[in-house]
Amino acid sequence: MFQFKPGREVVVVGVGLHPFGRFRGKDLASLAREAVVEALKDCAVKWRDIQVAYFGHVYYHGMSVGETALASLGLTGIPIINVENACSSGSTAFWQAYWGITTGMFDVALAFGAEKVPGGPVTVTAADSPDRYIGGDHMMAGYALRMRRYMEETGAPASALAQVTVKARQNAALNPYAHRKDTFTVEDVLNSRPIADPLTLYQCCPTSEGSAAAVLCAREALGRYGLDESRAIRVVAAALTSGNYNGRGSDHSAFSPYRTEPAAVQAYEMSGLGPEDVDLVQVHDAATIGELQQVEALQLFPKGEAWRATVEGRTALTGDLPVNTDGGLLAMGHPFGATGIRMVHETITQLRGEAGPRQVSNARVGMAQCSGAGDVTTVQIFAR
Amino acid sequence: MPESSRNTPKSVDPGRLRLDGDQASTGALLGMRCLDCGISVFGQAVFCQACSSARLEPVDLSRTGTLYSYTIVRVPPEGWPGPVPYVLGEVELPEGPHILAEVIDVAHDALRIGMEVRLALEEVQSGDSGPVFSVYKWAPATESTLGTGEV
Ligand SMILES: [Zn+2]
Numbered sequence: 001m002f003q004f005k006p007g008r009e010v011v012v013v014g015v016g017l018h019p020f021g022r023f024r025g026k027d028l029a030s031l032a033r034e035a036v037v038e039a040l041k042d043c044a045v046k047w048r049d050i051q052v053a054y055f056g057h058v059y060y061h062g063m064s065v066g067e068t069a070l071a072s073l074g075l076t077g078i079p080i081i082n083v084e085n086a087c088s089s090g091s092t093a094f095w096q097a098y099w100g101i102t103t104g105m106f107d108v109a110l111a112f113g114a115e116k117v118p119g120g121p122v123t124v125t126a127a128d129s130p131d132r133y134i135g136g137d138h139m140m141a142g143y144a145l146r147m148r149r150y151m152e153e154t155g156a157p158a159s160a161l162a163q164v165t166v167k168a169r170q171n172a173a174l175n176p177y178a179h180r181k182d183t184f185t186v187e188d189v190l191n192s193r194p195i196a197d198p199l200t201l202y203q204c205c206p207t208s209e210g211s212a213a214a215v216l217c218a219r220e221a222l223g224r225y226g227l228d229e230s231r232a233i234r235v236v237a238a239a240l241t242s243g244n245y246n247g248r249g250s251d252h253s254a255f256s257p258y259r260t261e262p263a264a265v266q267a268y269e270m271s272g273l274g275p276e277d278v279d280l281v282q283v284h285d286a287a288t289i290g291e292l293q294q295v296e297a298l299q300l301f302p303k304g305e306a307w308r309a310t311v312e313g314r315t316a317l318t319g320d321l322p323v324n325t326d327g328g329l330l331a332m333g334h335p336f337g338a339t340g341i342r343m344v345h346e347t348i349t350q351l352r353g354e355a356g357p358r359q360v361s362n363a364r365v366g367m368a369q370c371s372g373a374g375d376v377t378t379v380q381i382f383a384r
Numbered sequence: 385m386p387e388s389s390r391n392t393p394k395s396v397d398p399g400r401l402r403l404d405g406d407q408a409s410t411g412a413l414l415g416m417r418c419l420d421c422g423i424s425v426f427g428q429a430v431f432c433q434a435c436s437s438a439r440l441e442p443v444d445l446s447r448t449g450t451l452y453s454y455t456i457v458r459v460p461p462e463g464w465p466g467p468v469p470y471v472l473g474e475v476e477l478p479e480g481p482h483i484l485a486e487v488i489d490v491a492h493d494a495l496r497i498g499m500e501v502r503l504a505l506e507e508v509q510s511g512d513s514g515p516v517f518s519v520y521k522w523a524p525a526t527e528s529t530l531g532t533g534e535v
Contacts, residue, residue: 133508136485149453
């Protein structure tokens with residue numbers, strides 16, 4: 001069913017991150033540039049060897065911010081493409097970079113993303129949309145609907161969902177780049193301010209600022225650009241799907257993890273790997289329920305069982321399948337355009353064995369899944 | 385109908401809700417049914433979302449459905465014109481589509497997944513001077529779940 005044929009093997013050679021949080025006084029282009037510089041330094045690639053750049057972001061900060069961000073690195077005349085694909089903007093930029101290289105168009109590509117998300121509930125539609133009168137366009141209310149249904153169908157107690165946040169905070173406490181580093185108990189999470197029942201504040205990701213970047217290269221071209229093969233990590237799958245019909249129709253707010261399933265199938269097919277091969281995974285946990293349903297949609301746990309695995313500690317750093325090892329959207333934070341590439345950054349860091357206190361032992365295969373409002377899902381698999 | 389008339393009720397979205405005559409409180413949810421594969425979608429469509437057929441016919445969707453899930457929204461999105469908190473319901477129609485809208489006339493502790501609800505249209509104004517639209521909502525299909533006695 002996979003309609004695209006990968007060609008050359010692609011590796012990630014460099015990754016960079018700007019801390020996630022609030023950075024008043026730093027504009028989007030400056031924020032973006034800092035992660036790019038980190039990624040370039042990480043692999044010692046020469047700027048003039050970068051042949052294309054894709055920049056993921058969502059909110060409007062003037063035109064062509066990608067070009068502005070990169071201008072001070074040198075005007076080399078390469079194509080620079082600004083990408084908007086909701087919360088999957090960054091992972092879509094990465095997807096484009098991957099396919100540009102594997103098909104032979106480019107040898108070396110940059111994918112980067114940045115965001116300054118405004119505070120308050122996130123909506124998908126424009127301010128004058130009829131949906132504001134209808135009341136259904138509310139990202140966290142959408143998650144709350146899924147959460148109540150999941151609890152009813154699986155018998156998951158509220159404490160099991162709260163445990164997702166407890167774990168996320170524990171991981172983030174070991175991550176100097178995270179937006180939220182203080183740890184919580186299950187009671188703290190359940191007693192935090194209700195947002196949309198049964199979702200409480202600490203079960204919702206913060207709206208963040210931050211940036212992330214990755215440099216990709218064709219493996220066969222590494223020598224030509226003087227790039228170090230020893231820290232390169234293979235991209236063995238990069239899938240992106242949008243808008244799969246599920247029988248419920250097109251109401252944009254009724255999104256659900258069913259959209260992840262076909263992207264996961266494509267990624268497994270492309271890589272020749274299966275769920276049993278995955279050692280760690282980053283998923284789109286914009287709310288606690290998101291993590292549970294995404295790992296199930298990726299076939300990493302049976303349907304309706306992820307909450308139990310979470311309670312048993314199986315998704316913790318010391319568990320058999322660590323999930324969102326850097327704190328995830330819930331604690332690392334969620335600057336939309338950066339998030340998908342932040343997941344790449346964490347996966348690469350883990351597979352290189354450079355994750356320090358949050359290092360997962362014997363990590364050989366890592367997966368990243370990112371959802372974009374309503375319709376988009378990306379899934380990547382990386383291997384050492 | 386002169387556009388300037390403030391008394392003529394307006395549908396919140398004519399692609400999704402048709403008002404009957406001059407009534408703000410009577411109308412129907414609009415959908416499209418595929419003549420080839422039989423599925424229905426809420427709102428307008430050019431081709432069938434399931435089979436891509438161009439043979440679609442406009443239909444009025446069911447006026448009743450079951451509550452698939454619900455949430456009590458305590459922090460509303462910017463621009464929400466109604467009272468807070470409000471109940472948001474995801475309702476499954478017999479034809480398949482799920483439709484998100486406010487659930488009215490129900491006590492919070494009477495809400496149940498699987499309960500029967502019916503279409504209810506209400507006029508909503510944004511602020512004191514903003515535009516008025518007739519908005520589709522859901523209400524319990526039976527009166528036993530009424531919270532306030534208001535209908
Ligand atoms: Zn059809």
